[in-house]
Amino acid sequence: MQMREITYxxxxxxxLAEELARDPNVFLMxxxxxxxxxxxxxxxxxxxxxxxxxxxxxxxxxxGFAGLGVGAAMVGLRPIIEFMTFSFSLVAFDQVxxxxxxxxxMSGGQFNIPITFRGPxxxxxxxxxxxxxxxxxxYASVPGLKVCTPATPRDAKxxxxxxxxxxxxxxxxxxxxxxxxxxxxxxxxxxLLIPLGEAEVKREGSDVTIVCYAQTVALxxxxxxxxxxxxxxxxxxxLRSIKPLDERAIYDSVAKTHRVVIVEQDRPxxxxxAEVCYRIQKNIFDELDAPIGRVxxxxxxxxxxxxxxxxxxxxxxxxxxxxxxxxYA
Amino acid sequence: MQPAEQRDEVEMLWLMLLxxxxxxxxxxxxxxxxxxxxxxxxxxxxxxxxxxxxxIRFDDYIITAYRDHAHALxxxxxxxxxxxxxxxxxxxxxxxxxxxxxxxxxxxxxYGGHAIVGAHVPLACGLAFACKYRNEDRVTLCFxxxxxxxxxxxxxxxxLAALFKLPVIFICENNLFAMGxxxxxxxxxxxxxxxxxxxxxxxxxxxGMNFRHVRDTLSxxxxxxxxxxxxxxxEVRTYRYRGHSMSDPASYRTKEQLEKYRLDDPITRLRAQxxxxxxxxxxxxxxxxxxxxxxxxxxxxxxxxxxxxxLEKLYDYTYV
Numbered sequence: 230m231q232m233r234e235i236t237y238x239x240x241x242x243x244x245l246a247e248e249l250a251r252d253p254n255v256f257l258m259x260x261x262x263x264x265x266x267x268x269x270x271x272x273x274x275x276x277x278x279x280x281x282x283x284x285x286x287x288x289x290x291x292x293g294f295a296g297l298g299v300g301a302a303m304v305g306l307r308p309i310i311e312f313m314t315f316s317f318s319l320v321a322f323d324q325v326x327x328x329x330x331x332x333x334x335m336s337g338g339q340f341n342i343p344i345t346f347r348g349p350x351x352x353x354x355x356x357x358x359x360x361x362x363x364x365x366x367x368y369a370s371v372p373g374l375k376v377c378t379p380a381t382p383r384d385a386k387x388x389x390x391x392x393x394x395x396x397x398x399x400x401x402x403x404x405x406x407x408x409x410x411x412x413x414x415x416x417x418x419x420x421l422l423i424p425l426g427e428a429e430v431k432r433e434g435s436d437v438t439i440v441c442y443a444q445t446v447a448l449x450x451x452x453x454x455x456x457x458x459x460x461x462x463x464x465x466x467x468l469r470s471i472k473p474l475d476e477r478a479i480y481d482s483v484a485k486t487h488r489v490v491i492v493e494q495d496r497p498x499x500x501x502x503a504e505v506c507y508r509i510q511k512n513i514f515d516e517l518d519a520p521i522g523r524v525x526x527x528x529x530x531x532x533x534x535x536x537x538x539x540x541x542x543x544x545x546x547x548x549x550x551x552x553x554x555x556x557y558a
Numbered sequence: 559m560q561p562a563e564q565r566d567e568v569e570m571l572w573l574m575l576l577x578x579x580x581x582x583x584x585x586x587x588x589x590x591x592x593x594x595x596x597x598x599x600x601x602x603x604x605x606x607x608x609x610x611x612x613x614i615r616f617d618d619y620i621i622t623a624y625r626d627h628a629h630a631l632x633x634x635x636x637x638x639x640x641x642x643x644x645x646x647x648x649x650x651x652x653x654x655x656x657x658x659x660x661x662x663x664x665x666x667x668x669y670g671g672h673a674i675v676g677a678h679v680p681l682a683c684g685l686a687f688a689c690k691y692r693n694e695d696r697v698t699l700c701f702x703x704x705x706x707x708x709x710x711x712x713x714x715x716x717x718l719a720a721l722f723k724l725p726v727i728f729i730c731e732n733n734l735f736a737m738g739x740x741x742x743x744x745x746x747x748x749x750x751x752x753x754x755x756x757x758x759x760x761x762x763x764x765x766g767m768n769f770r771h772v773r774d775t776l777s778x779x780x781x782x783x784x785x786x787x788x789x790x791x792x793e794v795r796t797y798r799y800r801g802h803s804m805s806d807p808a809s810y811r812t813k814e815q816l817e818k819y820r821l822d823d824p825i826t827r828l829r830a831q832x833x834x835x836x837x838x839x840x841x842x843x844x845x846x847x848x849x850x851x852x853x854x855x856x857x858x859x860x861x862x863x864x865x866x867x868x869l870e871k872l873y874d875y876t877y878v
Contacts, residue, residue, distance in 0.1 A: 256691070282691065287718070288714075288717060288718070290718060292710060292711050293680045293683070293711065293714025293717065293718045294714075294718065295680070296678075296679075296680020296681050296683070296711060296714075297680050297681075297683045297684040297715075297718060299680070299681055299684060300621075300669075300680065300681035300683060300685045300686075300687070301684035302684070303669055303681065303684065303685065304619075304669075304684075304685055304688045305688070306684075306687075306691060308684075323674060323677050323711070324677070324680065327674055327677065328672075328677060328678075328681065332670075333876065333877070333878065334655050334656075334875040334876060335652060335655060335656045335660040335662065335670070335671070336652050336656060336662035336664070336671075337650070337652040337653025337654070337656060337662065337875065338653065338874070338875050338878075339652070339662050339663075340662060340669075340670075341878040372876050373876050373877065396878045397877045
């Protein structure tokens, strides 16, 4: 099997094209997805290939088209709803949080909602407070939703394809900063499905576990390389899915290294790391040789100024300091 | 169930009676604290749903807001399943997990029961979108109150429906009050139907206390949509006799206003029309009413005797 190097954007594009070709019930809807080929060109060429019935441009009405997707899913279509960014999903919050995940329970099991909401999530570069939301903590807290956060082209393709086939509402939180990143992926003709709820050890290590996802995976890998020079062997565990959370993989790694730092693009208060931290101390407290470290955003709305924005985000310096602290190095 | 034109008017009068007697029982059981949460009654508005149902086929879709008991009954959900739902029982139409505001019945094409005002209007677009996507000639009826027309979701949905030419009928059950706020105090327009014009959607106004007017108008609209898919808007002028919900004494309106509408009662009106035309005797009416009362009472017994949803299944309905 000849692996090829493609971009994260291309990987998502392949996933969409493959699922659209496989199942006539799948359609893609969102702002600029058709004629403009996607605000970030993820849907490049899909209109030409699948036509306007299945690749559908919408007005700027997130609540409206997200709700339309939920309704269509009630009667068996499998909508893929693109948010130009998940910051804009906030005006469709009611549809994503109230309608999509509640329907199954409210109807006593009669209506499941096989819908995929996807688009870039989290801070990008100097977009300011309204366009920089990391929404994973908001959505992962909602029963009935599934949330995944691919960090590599391979994971992006495999997770998106799985999301489209899932019979529940799934959010695929992509990243604007990752769209042009490259990685090795199986050839197009190979079916690549990555299960939701399966973390991956992206780098093996023995002294400390760095738990990360999405944008922070590359950061963790780079930091792990650097720490090698200082004789600290870091294991990098990419969660890949926030919900369901692969607790087994976390505990296995922590049982090996006995030290953990969580690094996330999320907010500190009630963020994903807070939940992971709680579960580790609750379930394998005795395995810990040090308090759990955590690097996240600062607890402020995102400033526009570049220097201040950098100060808000996790970076190598903060992560190295956190790792050294838990290693008492 | 018969297609629209064959639905017998006596049968539809019977449906209206069933709805009323069911709601009266629900009211009584709510006061007896057998029903929890919120409970919004439909009494006074029966001709709206009956007329609408008489205008469509069984395989058409309907979706509504939280004042939904009548819509389920009209679709053919049993009174037993409806009352059991109010009691929170496993035999309820949503297995006791939805409650008064979340009635669902897939088999009878009843797509809820939605309690966030206006939020189901985009869902209706989705149902209609699916019909068009699959080249089906089904029509979706989307019911909502006059309070919904000032929500963003409603406006976004109307625009999408017009843009995509979706086969959906937006039916505004204008009962003059959004909870306690009158239409004049909530809406900048003189008449609600004018909302449709802003989206280039054809609209009309119907007398919601007149079963035949509702049915005949909607039948025409449905026919035109089946020929050529497009959205339509129908403002149905109606009145609820009770408060917004069971906990609302409705002190924001006058006794005179209520009396005026009671005199124009939709059941009395259809009964008089049918009697005048020799299609209904007093004996037959009494028989129907007795039967409706019996079914409503039976539904209470059924609900009381039904089991609660099993605790072991608490986690069974979060994901499939």
